[in-house]
Amino acid sequence: MEEKIQEELYESFNSFLKFTFELIEQVKQDKEYFKFAVVNMQIALELFSKYYFTRMGKLEAITKKINGDSVIFKDFSQVLNFFFNSHHWSYGTKKELKYILELRNAIVHKGSNTHFDDDAANFIIKSIFFMHGTMYSQFGESLLKSFRGLDLKTNKMWVQGVNQFIDDHIRGDRWVCLDCENYTMVTKEFIEVEDNTPFTDIDELVCLCCFSELLIGTDCTLIDCYKCYENSYFINILNPQRDQQYIGRCSECDTSTLVRKCNECERYYHPYESNDSFFNNSYFCSNECLEIYKEY
Numbered sequence: 635m636e637e638k639i640q641e642e643l644y645e646s647f648n649s650f651l652k653f654t655f656e657l658i659e660q661v662k663q664d665k666e667y668f669k670f671a672v673v674n675m676q677i678a679l680e681l682f683s684k685y686y687f688t689r690m691g692k693l694e695a696i697t698k699k700i701n702g703d704s705v706i707f708k709d710f711s712q713v714l715n716f717f718f719n720s721h722h723w724s725y726g727t728k729k730e731l732k733y734i735l736e737l738r739n740a741i742v743h744k745g746s747n748t749h750f751d752d753d754a755a756n757f758i759i760k761s762i763f764f765m766h767g768t769m770y771s772q773f774g775e776s777l778l779k780s781f782r783g784l785d786l787k788t789n790k791m792w793v794q795g796v797n798q799f800i801d802d803h804i805r806g807d808r809w810v811c812l813d814c815e816n817y818t819m820v821t822k823e824f825i826e827v828e829d830n831t832p833f834t835d836i837d838e839l840v841c842l843c844c845f846s847e848l849l850i851g852t853d854c855t856l857i858d859c860y861k862c863y864e865n866s867y868f869i870n871i872l873n874p875q876r877d878q879q880y881i882g883r884c885s886e887c888d889t890s891t892l893v894r895k896c897n898e899c900e901r902y903y904h905p906y907e908s909n910d911s912f913f914n915n916s917y918f919c920s921n922e923c924l925e926i927y928k929e930y
């Protein structure tokens with residue numbers, strides 16, 4: 635029976651989650667849709683948390699009564715309390731999830747005409763990442779992979795919410811995405827957008843705004859920028875140009891001049907700030923490298 639409940643909850647929270655993305659698009663055209671986004675997100679969260687505990691084998695902890703096939707769940711606020719009491723760290727905060735519940739209650743019970751509000755808008759987006767992060771860290775499954783094709787990078791509500799989520803929940807390096815130009819590119823170890831990829835590979839970057847990915851070491855490499863000094867100069871290593879040069883661009887300051895790969899140590903460097911040497915039709919990053927080369 636639990637399996638059946640779990641299956642149904644999975645189907646339903648996913649369809650509400652999917653609709654959330656449609657509503658985020660709608661809100662962009664018409665702020666009236668905001669209240670639908672709130673109600674819809676609260677339902678998605680409630681179904682998700684019930685699913686989560688059912689799958690964790692804790693159905694009893696969140697139900698008032700189980701009678702054969704019929705299950706009476708506890709109130710969502712109790713389920714939320716149980717979640718935060720049993721998780722010391724999570725991808726969301728109780729305050730934010732409760733706020734969505736309160737807003738939803740005001741809309742549904744009091745007929746309040748909820749207007750667009752930045753905080754609540756951020757909480758909606760953060761709730762998506764809360765569900766995804768919880769799902770991924772516990773079961774190694776992604777909730778975001780089916781949304782990768784969506785064009786959200788110019789959606790203000792989305793971009794703001796993603797930024798807030800990263801500010802609050804992701805520690806570690808962060809870059810400006812070369813595709814969407816938002817400051818939302820992080821290492822993949824924090825949050826995966828594919829199923830079951832190892833959590834520890836710090837050499838993969840993903841943009842949480844447009845979901846584009848970069849494989850450091852395979853597609854590109856990262857060096858310090860010679861203008862702004864940030865470690866944010868991305869080099870496309872798959873596409874060598876003439877004279878050992880490669881195309882690169884700083885995601886922070888947009889500097890985009892060719893970099894060169896040393897013939898000896900294979901390091902990428904900015905010819906502008908290096909005293910590189912030319913010998914035997916090859917470039918070397920330094921005199922030392924040239925000397926080593928000559929010795930053999």
Ligand SMILES: [Zn+2]
Nearest residue numbers: 811814841844
């Ligand atoms: Zn991006």
Ligand SMILES: [Zn+2]
Nearest residue numbers: 859862884887
């Ligand atoms: Zn720079």
Ligand SMILES: [Zn+2]
Nearest residue numbers: 896899919923
């Ligand atoms: Zn060298």
